[in-house]
Amino acid sequence: MAVTDEAILKIKEMITTGRLSPGDRLPPEKELSESLGLSRSSLREAVKALEVIRVLDVRRGDGTYVTSLEPRLLLEALSFVVDLHDDRSVLEIFGVRRILEPAAARLAATRMTDEQLDALEQLLEATTHDTGVEGAEALVQHDLEFHRAITESCGNDYLAQLVESISSHTVRARVWRGLTQQGAAERTIQEHRAILNALRQRDAELASAHALTHVAGIEDWLRAAVTATDRA
Amino acid sequence: MAVTDEAILKIKEMITTGRLSPGDRLPPEKELSESLGLSRSSLREAVKALEVIRVLDVRRGDGTYVTSLEPRLLLEALSFVVDLHDDRSVLEIFGVRRILEPAAARLAATRMTDEQLDALEQLLEATTHDTGVEGAEALVQHDLEFHRAITESCGNDYLAQLVESISSHTVRARVWRGLTQQGAAERTIQEHRAILNALRQRDAELASAHALTHVAGIEDWLRAAVTATDRA
């Protein structure tokens, strides 16, 4: 195995064994490269690799630190690879989303506070004002925030961030939908309201069902779009 | 932004725009570095970063290629970051697994062929012979294969690999369980058989329920273990 890959594993091991903890600062590149027995150039490749997956945080002029290693952070990198999937894979990703989002809504139904529900209400209220072409982008943004607010209330950070990461790429799809499909805004708002009502009633089963309906609706549209592309 | 990060984005963009396709070979490092306007050293950092997340495949003496970019491949890197999570995060990961595995079993119930079911049967049969201390490792292996066989039959590669990736880290937990808990082997086999029977009957709902029971059982044990560790 290459020295760089060995260095990656060694640094990873230093973290898993507790030799390095979240927030800790690594020795300077020169020093660390010597103790790991490789050149600074090769070590930098290893550090860069660990940086892109959010394990290390390199601060120029200061030093290199171990990140908090929170699920939220480590799963962030997932959205990077999701971006690389083609449209057919996006359909599979939606297959996962239609499993996770209803589950998150189900959990949120018993956990959301009245304050959080009120905030969701306000968000929904704001969405109704996103009309016209110039409002499309705002609608997408409010849509994202609505979903995020729910998933973040499910009590499982890992689940929340996972949904968040695999949803990022679909932003584009949402935009397309908003621009091409008539009545998309009204339908989205109606579905969101249905979810919110279910959450208010603490009806986990219903909230889950509405969430599934919502995601499946987008999925249907996307499938049709992909099929159309295939024919073209 | 640093030149290296720019290079990462540029290469990513070359892939998303179709300028580079799966299997394509990149220009030599020297050439590519010149066309991207940075040194070979810096470019190598970018390439290494894309290599660890399985976007690029570097072959010494040959060249650098774009991988197949299949979900299976890209999600592989996820297990790397899962390894870095602490025990408390593992509980959250189980929270996700208990959502995904039953869903996968539900899908598999209507999709598995008789041949696949027979193979699963054989796997289960083999597991019953994993007795004694030396059989613990084999039991864990058969356990993994059993779950993999089901998730891979769910018809969604993305879902299958996601479950696979977040399960990898739990191998350790499985081993602990096998070693410390009395009757773990018998219980696992019984639960597996229940899942298999439900799949044979094409009873999606029941298969899902048994899968949830199975995962929740491990989760319970893990939660107790973590709590015990916290007290210590």
Add this chain to the structure above:
DNA sequence: CGGCGAAGAGACATCCGACGTATGGCCGCC
């Protein structure tokens, strides 16, 4: 006495050039 700004040390960022080594293909011999 406290705050502020400049200087310096430390650390990462980037580049360059050189040499090592594995791969793949070409070419000649059998």
Add this chain to the structure above:
DNA sequence: GGCGGCCATACGTCGGATGTCTCTTCGCCG
């Protein structure tokens, strides 16, 4: 026509030089 060795090519690794940013410290000024 097949096989084996040679060579161009490309990645792997290294060492050093230089630029630039950050943080800290120290001294000046209000």
